[in-house]
Structure formats: C-alpha cells, structure tokens
Amino acid sequence: MTLIARFELENYIGQLLSVDRFRDYCPNGVQIEGRETIVKLATAVTASQAAVDAAVAIGADALLVHHGYFWKSEAAAIRGTKKARIAALIKADVNLFAYHLPLDAHPELGNNAQLGERLGLTATGRFGDQELGWIGELAEPATLADFARRIATALDREPLVIGDAARPIRRVAWCTGGAQGYFHEAVNLGIDAFLTGEASEFVTHLARETGVAFIAAGHHATERYGVRALGEHLARQFGLELIHLDIENPV
The missing domain is CATH 3.40.1390.30 (NIF3 (NGG1p interacting factor 3)-like)
Known part of the structure; x- marks a missing residue:
C-alpha cells in the first residue's frame, strides 16, 4: 500500500468529478479535516454514526461518502447527533470526504x-x-x-x-x-x-x-454504487487500502 497527501487526493477527486461546475446543496470535498496523509480509505453512502464508528474501528485515515454534512437546509449549530458524528471524526483524526451531485452525474x-x-x-x-x-x-x-x-x-x-x-x-x-x-x-x-x-x-x-x-x-x-466505484478507482490509482462499509438502510 502507498500513501497520498490529503490535499492531493482532494484535488484529484475534484478534477475527476468536475466539482466546480455544480451548484450543490452542500460543500464537496474535505468536510472534516483529519490526518494529512491517507493510506486506508473507507467508503459509505452516508456519514452516519454507524459509518463513522466503523471507519474509526478499522483504522481508516479517511471516510469517503455521498451524503456528508453541512446541508443548506439544516441548522448551522453543531449539537446532538451532528456533534457526536463530527466529534468522533475529529477525536480519531479521520478525514471526511463528501461528494453529492458531482458523484450522481x-x-x-x-x-x-x-x-x-x-x-x-x-x-x-x-x-x-x-x-x-x-x-x-x-x-x-x-x-x-x-x-x-x-x-x-x-x-x-x-x-x-x-x-x-x-x-x-x-x-x-x-x-x-x-x-x-x-x-x-x-x-x-x-x-x-x-x-x-x-x-x-x-x-x-x-x-x-x-x-x-x-x-x-x-x-x-x-445510490450504493457510485461511492463504491469511486473508492475502487482511487484504490487502483493510488494503491490505497480500501474497505467499503455497506450500512443497511431500508429507505
């Protein structure tokens, strides 16, 4: 396995998904900053508490998701479940990458x-x-x-x-x-x-x-397949260790 700098990975994904051409409801890219280099990458559809906890438990350096945080329609205050998720990522020094509309398209x-x-x-x-x-x-x-x-x-x-x-x-x-x-x-x-x-x-x-x-x-x-395909592409491109977290959701 090899490592890649956080900023380099973010720049690569941004260009790959043409992030700048989309008007989105949330920020695309690094939403929670963790350690500067990445070797082990976890992917999940949504950055739920279950996904965050699983990523931390396997020692992931970054969690890559389709549904992240900081939506335009949500309250800005960091409290409740929002605080718990963000606190867990920061405590473990795990990066959160999120790509919404660019990953759909x-x-x-x-x-x-x-x-x-x-x-x-x-x-x-x-x-x-x-x-x-x-x-x-x-x-x-x-x-x-x-x-x-x-x-x-x-x-x-x-x-x-x-x-x-x-x-x-x-x-x-x-x-x-x-x-x-x-x-x-x-x-x-x-x-x-x-x-x-x-x-x-x-x-x-x-x-x-x-x-x-x-x-x-x-x-x-x-929407289970886009983030998984992106993770597999990044693993091949940069030699990263990849673990996909399929958190069951009936909706």
Missing part, C-alpha cells in the same frame, strides 16, 4: 451510470437541472413486471411500482436518490418508465394519468 463512476449498468440500460441522453437525469434504453423490451424483477434482483430490494404490469418497457429515464420531482419533466420525453429512489404522493396520479410507469427503488439502494 459522473459518466462512468457516478450513481446514475452505475445503476444503469446494473440494470442493462444504455444511456442515450441527459435531462433535468444540471443534466442530472439520464435517459436510456434496454437492449430488448421487457414488461414492467419483468423490469421490476430485474431491479429487485440487482438491488436486493423490492421496488415500489406504479403502472400496468404488462406494459412493454424499453425507453427509461432515471435519476438516483430523491429525484421524484423530475417525473413531471420525464413524462414528456417519450419514455415508458421513470426510475428513482423515493416517491411522493403526486407520482401515483401522474403515472395513472399519463400511462408512464413510476418506479421507486430506494434512496439508499439506488
């Missing part, structure tokens, strides 16, 4: 790219704010029921499916995580189904009235 390592690959979707375009939504096609049409089974097998999770089970599905729009708001725009793109992580009340009515199937496969489940 990357054409190879990103959440959308990784999810599409696992579901047999070939990307043909982008849509939505900052082009975060993806459009693609299945190699061969499948019924909605068959496509839902493919998703359940790939993600080890039964998705919420709204639509005619017998409907042929070929053209699909998708965006991982909490992107149900993109459904309004997606239905006008000539698609058969829209796939995301979460559902809101309105999607049932929109799916029924337009005939476009809606699938919610879980926020965590649809």
Whole structure:
C-alpha cells in the first residue's frame, strides 16, 4: 500500500468529478479535516454514526461518502447527533470526504451510470437541472413486471411500482436518490418508465394519468454504487487500502 497527501487526493477527486461546475446543496470535498496523509480509505453512502464508528474501528485515515454534512437546509449549530458524528471524526483524526451531485452525474463512476449498468440500460441522453437525469434504453423490451424483477434482483430490494404490469418497457429515464420531482419533466420525453429512489404522493396520479410507469427503488439502494466505484478507482490509482462499509438502510 502507498500513501497520498490529503490535499492531493482532494484535488484529484475534484478534477475527476468536475466539482466546480455544480451548484450543490452542500460543500464537496474535505468536510472534516483529519490526518494529512491517507493510506486506508473507507467508503459509505452516508456519514452516519454507524459509518463513522466503523471507519474509526478499522483504522481508516479517511471516510469517503455521498451524503456528508453541512446541508443548506439544516441548522448551522453543531449539537446532538451532528456533534457526536463530527466529534468522533475529529477525536480519531479521520478525514471526511463528501461528494453529492458531482458523484450522481459522473459518466462512468457516478450513481446514475452505475445503476444503469446494473440494470442493462444504455444511456442515450441527459435531462433535468444540471443534466442530472439520464435517459436510456434496454437492449430488448421487457414488461414492467419483468423490469421490476430485474431491479429487485440487482438491488436486493423490492421496488415500489406504479403502472400496468404488462406494459412493454424499453425507453427509461432515471435519476438516483430523491429525484421524484423530475417525473413531471420525464413524462414528456417519450419514455415508458421513470426510475428513482423515493416517491411522493403526486407520482401515483401522474403515472395513472399519463400511462408512464413510476418506479421507486430506494434512496439508499439506488445510490450504493457510485461511492463504491469511486473508492475502487482511487484504490487502483493510488494503491490505497480500501474497505467499503455497506450500512443497511431500508429507505
């Protein structure tokens, strides 16, 4: 194993993910500064207390996540669970790297790219704010029921499916995580189904009235793969020791 300086790793990831081109809801990069050099890297979807504790327990120098801290909508005060997580990282001198929208969007390592690959979707375009939504096609049409089974097998999770089970599905729009708001725009793109992580009340009515199937496969489940792919890339690039922490989350 080799080591890399914290600033060098941050600069590399920033360029790789084109961080500067995104308008995000949180800072991307090093959110909590720890030791200056990194040999062992842990990855997780979210910087929960469980992920932080696991990273500390295995002696990681850095924890790399998709969902970090300091969201624009959250209170600025560092107290309660927020204090406990940050205190644990600082006490152990562990760096926290977090990449949100840039990790969703990357054409190879990103959440959308990784999810599409696992579901047999070939990307043909982008849509939505900052082009975060993806459009693609299945190699061969499948019924909605068959496509839902493919998703359940790939993600080890039964998705919420709204639509005619017998409907042929070929053209699909998708965006991982909490992107149900993109459904309004997606239905006008000539698609058969829209796939995301979460559902809101309105999607049932929109799916029924337009005939476009809606699938919610879980926020965590649809975003498990980007941070893992990024970690594996960094491990190969710099010879780092890598441990992925898959903290179970039913949402």
